[in-house]
Amino acid sequence: MKIAVIAAAAAAVAVLAGISLSPGVTGATSPKKEAKAEKSATPLSSVILKQRQARGAYLARAGNCIGCHTLQGGRAYAGGRKLATPFGTFVTSNITPDKATGIGDWNEDDFWKALHEGKSRDGRLLYPAFPYTEYTKITREDSDAIFAHLRALEPVVQQNPPSQVASRYDFQPLLTLWRAAYFKPGVYQADPTKSTEWNRGAYLVQGLGHCSACHAERNPLGGMIGRKGDDKLGGGQIMGSNWYAPSLTSSLEASTAGWSIEEIVQLLTTGISPRATTSGPMAEVVSQSLQHLTKEDARAMAAYLKSLPETQSRQQVNPPAQTEQVQAWLRYGARIYKEHCQDCHGDSGQGAPGIYPPLAGNRSVTLTPPTNVIRSILNGGYPPSTAGNPRPYGMPPFAQVLRDGEIALVLSYIRNAWGNRASLVTTAQVDKSREGITER
Numbered sequence: 001m002k003i004a005v006i007a008a009a010a011a012a013v014a015v016l017a018g019i020s021l022s023p024g025v026t027g028a029t030s031p032k033k034e035a036k037a038e039k040s041a042t043p044l045s046s047v048i049l050k051q052r053q054a055r056g057a058y059l060a061r062a063g064n065c066i067g068c069h070t071l072q073g074g075r076a077y078a079g080g081r082k083l084a085t086p087f088g089t090f091v092t093s094n095i096t097p098d099k100a101t102g103i104g105d106w107n108e109d110d111f112w113k114a115l116h117e118g119k120s121r122d123g124r125l126l127y128p129a130f131p132y133t134e135y136t137k138i139t140r141e142d143s144d145a146i147f148a149h150l151r152a153l154e155p156v157v158q159q160n161p162p163s164q165v166a167s168r169y170d171f172q173p174l175l176t177l178w179r180a181a182y183f184k185p186g187v188y189q190a191d192p193t194k195s196t197e198w199n200r201g202a203y204l205v206q207g208l209g210h211c212s213a214c215h216a217e218r219n220p221l222g223g224m225i226g227r228k229g230d231d232k233l234g235g236g237q238i239m240g241s242n243w244y245a246p247s248l249t250s251s252l253e254a255s256t257a258g259w260s261i262e263e264i265v266q267l268l269t270t271g272i273s274p275r276a277t278t279s280g281p282m283a284e285v286v287s288q289s290l291q292h293l294t295k296e297d298a299r300a301m302a303a304y305l306k307s308l309p310e311t312q313s314r315q316q317v318n319p320p321a322q323t324e325q326v327q328a329w330l331r332y333g334a335r336i337y338k339e340h341c342q343d344c345h346g347d348s349g350q351g352a353p354g355i356y357p358p359l360a361g362n363r364s365v366t367l368t369p370p371t372n373v374i375r376s377i378l379n380g381g382y383p384p385s386t387a388g389n390p391r392p393y394g395m396p397p398f399a400q401v402l403r404d405g406e407i408a409l410v411l412s413y414i415r416n417a418w419g420n421r422a423s424l425v426t427t428a429q430v431d432k433s434r435e436g437i438t439e440r
């Protein structure tokens, strides 16, 4: 009787989860039959497996595995995406369960070794372009769930080209040294003085969410420069790209300490908020990963981010002296603004709520490395399309419309109008960004 109840409950769970059980296993089964089936795949254990797979699918999204392990227009998780860095071009692996070209032969322990220790099944040390320096914080239970999800995918036969690593870096001994200096395996340890919500947020930000993979400054060997303990979100240039990921701990950059939890949740899950708009790689993180977080997890992440203590920005704020020459430049910039930008961003940089971001008081505009704003003007772009903002308004590219000098002037203007204060942008800086215009 008891078992029949469990079986019925299991069937109900399966129905709720949208899972169709194979014929013959629904309804009440006799205790004897149930016990016998237990040894092979019983309905109950298959329900547990399905639940674990569903949890794994959710966690894989929170970790954005698909983002790196999928080629644009390619099969999900089949790898082949190239990540350009100063050390060479790393190619992501096929992590579908194909035996020959994917991880079909792996077991849970092999998978755990990759995520937790950064070692492949054959013992090869993996390149830290795979952010195992963060994923090491993932629990064994979550690792097993992600593995269960990947195992349930359709195997894709896809042999990816090998990584192209600059020869002087292409040897395992160097990686051994690198790991000794920059990598300490270890699951996230909860801070007992903090709330469950805070700890959940810390787990997601430091581990699965691997925010520091982009938001940390790197030294020339790609090691993270954390000045003290956990200060790994102090902002940094993303290796091999023209994007700067701002500090999440400096109020001059992208700290959210002064925001409400609701505003942070809104930015993380919809990509836009009254104070900030995500673009480029961050827009991808939002659309592929963060927008899928449950309300509780998004709030937990927000609570943790909001609690991060202020650190001094590494960037120097260096506004120009208001000489006559500078004022003449800024007046010229203002004219360009009026002609090309004002229709959307407003005559005092106020933007239009939910449609066009404000430029006045917008920290993305005044960031010291002007990398991102130059990028926005040259390439244009869209905030991510999310359930909360399904049809985002875009910004047209100006690469063909304005010359480098004009872009430098209009940017210098918006960085110094309406109360904004920041360094001038030079023509050379714009020119340098154009070189990277075709890569994302």
Ligand code: HEC
Residues within 6 Å of the ligand: 060, 063, 064, 065, 066, 067, 068, 069, 083, 090, 091, 092, 093, 095, 103, 111, 114, 115, 119, 120, 121, 125, 126, 127, 128, 129, 130, 131, 135, 146, 163, 213
């Ligand atoms: C920032 C990009 C990036 C993200 C995000 C990422 N990976 Fe990877 N992953 C890589 C790269 C690059 C490699 C190849 C490393 C190498 O060959 O040394 C790799 C390798 C792996 C391997 C080893 C495969 C093998 O054959 O040895 C596994 C397993 C793996 N990733 C799983 C995951 C999972 C699970 C997630 C999400 C939780 C994930 N990856 C997220 C970039 C990424």
Ligand code: HEC
Residues within 6 Å of the ligand: 204, 205, 209, 210, 211, 212, 213, 214, 215, 238, 243, 244, 245, 246, 248, 254, 256, 267, 275, 276, 277, 278, 279, 280, 281, 282, 283, 285, 290, 305, 363, 364, 372
């Ligand atoms: C692939 C690299 C990458 C990852 C991973 C990443 N970010 Fe970002 N993030 C960026 C870049 C680049 C920017 C600057 C562009 C922008 O403002 O949207 C940014 C901007 C931000 C901003 C400021 C938004 C604004 O416009 O002021 C916040 C807040 C933020 N990220 C939080 C996070 C959190 C939390 C995580 C982890 C869950 C994360 N990021 C992971 C690259 C990344």
Ligand code: HEC
Residues within 6 Å of the ligand: 276, 277, 278, 279, 280, 337, 340, 341, 342, 343, 344, 345, 355, 356, 357, 359, 362, 364, 365, 373, 376, 377, 380, 381, 382, 383, 384, 393, 394, 395, 396, 398, 410, 411, 414
């Ligand atoms: C058709 C409307 C439109 C016009 C014209 C326009 N923009 Fe934008 N702008 C947008 C939208 C929409 C975004 C958000 C894009 C994104 O998130 O990638 C944006 C983003 C930006 C950003 C980044 C803000 C942030 O928070 O990350 C800057 C800086 C900017 N615009 C400056 C300008 C300048 C300077 C001009 C004139 C040369 C201009 N825009 C013209 C609509 C416009």
